Amino acid sequence: MKSTVNIFWFRRDLRLDDNVGFYNALKSDHKVLPIFIFDEEILSKLPEDDARVMFIFDTLQEMRNELQEKYGSSIAMLKGKPKDVFKQLIKDYSIDTVFTNRDYEPYAKERDEAIEAILSEENINFKTFKDQVIFEQDEVVKSDGDPYKVYTPYMKLWKKEFEKIDLKIYYTNDFLDNLIENSRLPNLSLADIGFKKSSQKITPYTVTPTLIQEYEDTRNFPAKDATSRLGPHLRFGTASIRKMVKKAIAEKNEVFWSELIWREFFTQILWHFPHTKDEAFKSKYDRIEWRNNEDEFKKWCKGETGYPLVDAGMRQLNETGFMHNRIRMLVGSFLCKHLLIDWRWGEAYFAEKLHDYDMASNVGNWQWVAGSGVDASPYFRIFNPTTQINKFDKDLKYIKKYVSNYGKDSYPDKMVDHKEARERCLKVYKEAVS
Structure with a gap:
């Protein structure tokens, strides 16, 4: 038996x-x-x-x-x-x-x-x-039970609810002797699964007191490499969300803590509104007449748009499986607003390439830049990919690291004029959502 x-x-x-x-x-x-x-x-x-x-x-x-x-x-x-x-x-x-x-x-x-x-x-x-969140599903909702669709009130109630709980760490060491005694359980090789070694590696995360304390001052500058790289580790659970929240609280850093809460905001949005993985949260945005030019999409994917900060971001993604968060907003906005390419195309490309791909956050952020999601950026907010350089990479360190042909004859011309693209975008969006 x-x-x-x-x-x-x-x-x-x-x-x-x-x-x-x-x-x-x-x-x-x-x-x-x-x-x-x-x-x-x-x-x-x-x-x-x-x-x-x-x-x-x-x-x-x-x-x-x-x-x-x-x-x-x-x-x-x-x-x-x-x-x-x-x-x-x-x-x-x-x-x-x-x-x-x-x-x-x-x-x-x-x-x-x-x-x-x-x-x-x-x-x-x-x-x-x-396990993967502090609050799930309908634990942080409005008084009438409806989910929050705007981050700030969600975040405020999240923090109030957090004060009521005892954040327990589930130490397993004392109970591991209750495992089945069998050291020869079935194993597989990468080849057995149908895969081979990748040239890319997922970077270990860094959550030191110094990184957390300086996070607000350094997180927007891609050349500094001052982000935690926590994304894939929270995605695959090699880092505990409870331990990360405890670290944020210990260092009293609201900005770092807020980033962890954003993750939970998007998780509960996807749980309440699962259709948003394929459809605009604000349905009128599905009326946008996207141009969806395949050649232009390929140039965007390769980082050959002629806008160096956009290209640096896409080349960083292709080369390393990572892209700095500030640059993710820029390349997303460029795809949707400058090229009028459906945000779902960009979301799918990120799903293929990003080491930290998480459906809830990825869909939430893509809908944010497209203007179609909850708590979204207004459609008339269009990042200027040239002035963004002055704000976030004025010494061109990030651009030169990833765009090896920057300033050379081989670097492509701008695929679209910013002013013309902006006017075209405003016209198309206005026709769709008015």
Whole structure:
């Protein structure tokens, strides 16, 4: 007779400590089998040298090694469609409960509902936990229960609600001996998953007291490289949001803290309004007659627009998988406003290239620059890509780092005149939204 186990399913929470669902699984009445599923539904859409897949793979191998050396356990590495994987697990093990942390993206919600239905048929419990945010879903809403659509009042209530809670860190060390004793759980290679090593690497994050204290003064200057690089680590859960919030509070830095709250604002917007991944939040913006010139889009993607700060940003993205936040706003605005190319084209390109791609934040920010989202930039606000250089890269350090042909004959002419593009944009937008 098979002994009964509980399963913990790692997803966007790739760490052993301060992991809410993992902590609760370890404290349960049965030995815990940790698993990770390389989901074919997701992998099939990615290039074979995707740096994010390599990062997930390497992180899991480090976690496996730690569990093998210290606890005689491991993490089962599995590949396939989650529904098929769980049907097999049900055959292989006597399972009491599957524990996991909640994911709020539309695909993840549908996937989890399907898994819960399969488990329910076998009388297996499915328990999910809040882990990747401080407040989720409808925990910070208006008095009538409606979600906030503007950041500032959301942020103010978020902070009020935060004062009421005891921000607990979920230390797992005392409970790791409740893992299943099996150091030979299934493993996979990158090749088994259908991938190979990437030339790009996800940078470790830096959240020192100095970085937080100087964040407000330095964060807008791309040449300084003074941002935390936390994005991918919050996305994949190699950093704990609770620990990061504690650091922001310890240094009393409202701006750094505010950036973490923005992330939760966009997460709850996507949860309440899942259609926004494909449609404008303000539906009248779907009436815009985008030009959608494919040749111009390709030039934007390659960083060959003739506007050096835009080009530096796009070349940084293509070369490294990262783009400075200040420059993301500029390149997004340039695509939507100067070229009149649909924000969804840009959002999809960022989804392919950005190491820290997160659907909620990416969609939220693209709709912001397009003017179509919640709390959006007004449509008549159009960044001037030349004067932005004077504000944020006046010594041209960032531009020269990424635009090797800047100032040379090989550097392209401006693909569009700023004044003409601005007037064209205002006319097209006004016709659509008036």
